[in-house]
Amino acid sequence: MDIPIQILVTGLTMGSMYALAAVGLSLIFGTLGMFNMAHGMFMTVGAYVVFSLASSLGLPMIGAVLVAMLTGALVGILTHLLIVRFMLTGTDFTTNVIVATAGLAILMEDVTLKMFGGYPYQQTVGVSGTFRIGGVVVSLQSLVILVVAMVCIGAVAWLLLKTRFGRAIRATAMNRDAARLMGVRTNTVFLQVMALAGALAGVAGLMISTVATLSPQMGGDPLLKAFVICVVAGLGNVWGAGVCAFGLALLEAAIGFYFGVRFGFPAMLILVIAVLIWRPQGLFGKEKVVRL
């Protein structure tokens, strides 16, 4: 009984972090048609800003989450205002923006490295302590991660489904021209989406840093997983991304447990490729998105 519980706990903790990253990534793709290669750096920056504020001022968990959100949102907004905005109407936007955000990623990574060095710092915020489920020791921080992720994703779902603001985002994603005909300022929507996704990424980065360490490259691994999750779900499918994040994290945890942690992700990737050969549009995607 303990093994399934252990896998479940690990899977849910990882799934929470992946979901935070993947939902934002998917939201950006769905609305702007943009694949954000710098999303991993959004996470990293969120974690580092909390780290520096917390080490000098001290921050409670809730404050740390807010700071991470604000930082991520700010980075998202700046990325849009300084780079993406100018490219949106150009030709080959999809590929060009991948190149531009990849460039941004390596630039930001380098800046982080120069500011903080490569030393793997320990995140200063976080709750300590453990509790037991059956024979499995679970850290309180895992629970915090799960709760924070659930609250954030729940809030995003509510925003998207129940508010006028969210309806405008969904409308823009579904049919940009029609949304403009309704009076939606799509440029503002793009900015809001970048802020929202950035905020989620910031939180994801903070959460990851509480269970791992801080390093300029810390965003790379979760970004990779978020990519794969988004592809499996069908690019731009926000709900699918949330579901797949947990599904794939549980799978990764199980494979990691039985075959060694190194193989968790590769096995997941092979599965993903198999899924795509069977359904090229992703598990939840629509046919038209990728064909031709």
Added chain:
Amino acid sequence: MTMLLEARDVVSGYLNRPVLHGVSAQVSEGEVLAVIGPNGHGKTTFLRTLSGFLDFRSGEFSFAGKRLEAASVHARVEAGLIHVPQGDQLFADMSVQENLLMGAYLVSDPTLIAERLERVFTLFPRLKERRAQIASSLSGGERRMVGIGRGLMGDARLLMLDEPSLGLAPLLIEQIYTALAALRQEGYSFLMVEENPSRLMSFADRISLLDAGRIVWSGTTEEARQSKDILTTYLGGH
């Protein structure tokens, strides 16, 4: 009658391909102007230029007393110029009701929104039954109703309809035009584009013929009926 929409010598088009070479149109308050003409000669481009999707290369455009040729799409919608695009362009994964609510995106008064929703449902009772249905699962006629209904949810003073009869069966065309006639009674003005003019003869006040990016004939519906040869030449007679 006061002038509501006035476009003068509009030149516009796509990157390397000018489509409109100086098109003018006027619609007075409560009037219906129909722009007809063969396919691919700029009718849709004209509407898209007026609603702000394409830039004016030259020409003037005023609506409800405001100069709008350089205004954003948003500003034109806010002024009450509502474009119901060709092929409906619904929000495919939203319900009928959500689609309609998007039409009221710039309306902030909730009671006004509720009132307008009711009015759309009275106009198209079928939509009330299907209000929770996802738009992509609707039939062609129902989609058209949502498209027009969505246009009515905002503060429209003039509706620009792009081929409201496109792809519909005669019975449904009849239904749509009955609804449009009711709206006309309520005082809406229309600028519509149609390829098939037969239904327009009893609906439009004036008709303009757009050919190769230019208005080649303009007159009242009555005049159009009398100079039938013009219509026959351009539209193969009806």
Added chain:
Amino acid sequence: MTGLQRHLGFGLLVVVGFAALPLVITERYMLGEIIVFFIWAMVAMNWNVLMGHAGVFSLAQLLFFACGAYGVAMSVTFLELSVWQAIPLAATFSAGAALLVGMACLRLTGAYVALLTYAIAATVHILIITETECFTLIRNNCQQLFGGSTGFSRFDDFGFRPLLRGNWVLGHYYVVLAAFALTIVAVVVIIHGRLGLAFRAIRDNVGYASSRGIDRKTYQVAAFAITAFLTGLAGGVYAAHFRFAGPSLFEFSTLMFVLAMVVVGGLGSTWGPLVGTGVILIVVEVSKEMGDARNLILGLALILFVMFLPKGLADGADRLMRKMTGRARRGTEEKPPQET
């Protein structure tokens, strides 16, 4: 003269020019730098064929480069082959790997391909750097099967040292130049030959192309495998020249390094990547002297070029020429290269 012949002629000039260069330049350091240029130019030119012409946005190019390098390193280390046998073997292995990846990924298009190829390359990278189990002991050191986080080094190279003594680098120079020349011929033939025509048809209208028997996936997989062979060849000669193959060859910053060459040079051109490779190598060299700003500059270059000059220097120069020579020459400049 057809576009193909014209470009082949230009390619010949380039190769002859480089072949004559050691008459002027004799310092070993400079020759070494030019060898590096050849190698990265090969990778960049192939990437440009794939991304700028075949419409496949692959982010696994450096993985195929690494396949070539590792192929050479491993067959020399474990199978005791000479590098001369190992290089073609490694390039073929690289093409085989690309065939597999291509068949799996190229059912998809656009951003999906970019993501999947990126994920595959990154996964292999992670698997290699986390490998700790020793496969054999070499010189009393643990040698992992795939080299672990340090990779392979100090295996046998081309063997010019006993032959040419102090001038061994010239041997390397001409071997790598030969590989470079082969790449130029192949790349020009692809871009300006029938394959390039098919790519253009697919880009213009994929539906129409397929109705005329040009199937997108088949052609793209073919392009994927051919360019991977040549990229693997570049990796092979890299390993043989530097006697090194390791995970740094296909880490993210190396990917960006070569991507910058392609983008700065000019996606979709024929010769742009050569220019791009030269420019980026020089810029990186200069940046070394001003504190290590390599990644910063690469990132900035990528962003700025994509924003302001998305077709790279090749297009920029073209437009400048056009502006200077006036509109009269425009017709000839724009004529498609296959005017036979």
